[in-house]
Amino acid sequence: MTHRLSDQPWLTAAATRAVMAALEASGGPGCARFVGGCVRNALIGRPVADIDIATTLRPEETERAIRAAGLKAVPTGIAHGTVTAVAERRPFEITTLRRDVSTDGRNATVAFTGDWAEDAARRDFRLNALYADAEGQVFDPTGKGVADALAGRIVFVGDPETRIREDFLRVLRFFRFHAWYGRGEPDAAALAACRDLAPGMSRLSAERVSSELMKLLSAENPRAAVAAMAEAGVLAQVLPEARLTPLFEAAVVQGAEPVVRLMMLLPPDDAVVREASARLRFPNATRDRLVHAALVLPAISLSMTDRQARSALYGHGARAFSDAVRRRWAEAPDRAVDARRLLALAEGWTRPPLPVGGRDLARLGVEPGPETGRLLKAFEEAWVADDFPAAGHAERLRALVSQQRG
Known part of the structure; x- marks a missing residue:
């Protein structure tokens, strides 16, 4: 059965047409085909993000063809046969057909070929070994890729x-x-x-x-x-630290983002999280988020009042607070109303700045130094405990200074 891609804006876009025309002007009709994810996703009605192209042209021929058409060519992986064409600011990764000469479980030594079946034979899954020409006609060298994608x-x-x-x-x-x-x-x-x-x-x-x-x-x-x-x-x-528990399933049901799902697989132990993050070399932002959520968790309860939640938000930040709330929600799925209340509060609350500073203390006769820091810390603690009152700061500060000085 012949399959053809239809209703695909990326296929008929001017930039796509320009790249395919440039390749065929050098190698003749049929020398280039779309490959992999863009073909697979188009077949099954999924969004297409990246457009990859396979070609019988050698890398240097690809590069010349793209530049001859007035387009930008970037030799992003020339040793492995890949050139990136840029048309109307959109990248197209173009790779010469290849076959594996040797592999070691991590890297492959490849040789270029003009055989589409050889190129398909080195790909991972049959639904990824699909090709389509400039008009959208699909080619399935394994004979099972289209059926796999649809099923x-x-x-x-x-x-x-x-x-x-x-x-x-x-x-x-x-x-x-x-x-x-x-x-x-x-x-x-x-x-x-x-x-x-x-x-x-x-x-x-x-x-x-x-x-x-x-x-x-x-x-x-x-x-x-x-x-x-x-x-x-x-x-x-x-991830030997991982434990597949109902928490992970609950996080997916919540619609939690990937880092939160990962958090649910790990114990709420900052030392364990640090070790796993270091071993897998997670980005610093991911590592810090996992660690902060583990550290904050003991301070978070779904029974918190809005006032208590604002205090926790002020001290720990909205992201760590929300991640800890999601874990508590996963632990108690029947507490969705409380969890959503706290998550909404975290999303809508803006951390207020401390309303007094060193200049205010100087006007009360406090010399800059350690005493200033101690007084500001004491003021902040009382201000947070009182749920961030918007007025009366001068009187509060004056009373605090008098109290501290006896």
């Missing part, structure tokens, strides 16, 4: 163990693609290969692993994929 099946191209041994990151990619595109039970052969070869992921860089993990957790509903990861021993290999 939600994540199946390796060829033998699963062979594909994984070429790049052990494909273990995580299998679960990530199942989270994003899979339906029903995971492919049994793929799952068995992932279980057997999971220890090979120890050879991968921490950055590659953490990036893939966060992409997986970004899926709308990654619960089944993460459960399969845990059952296969893959979750323990990647």
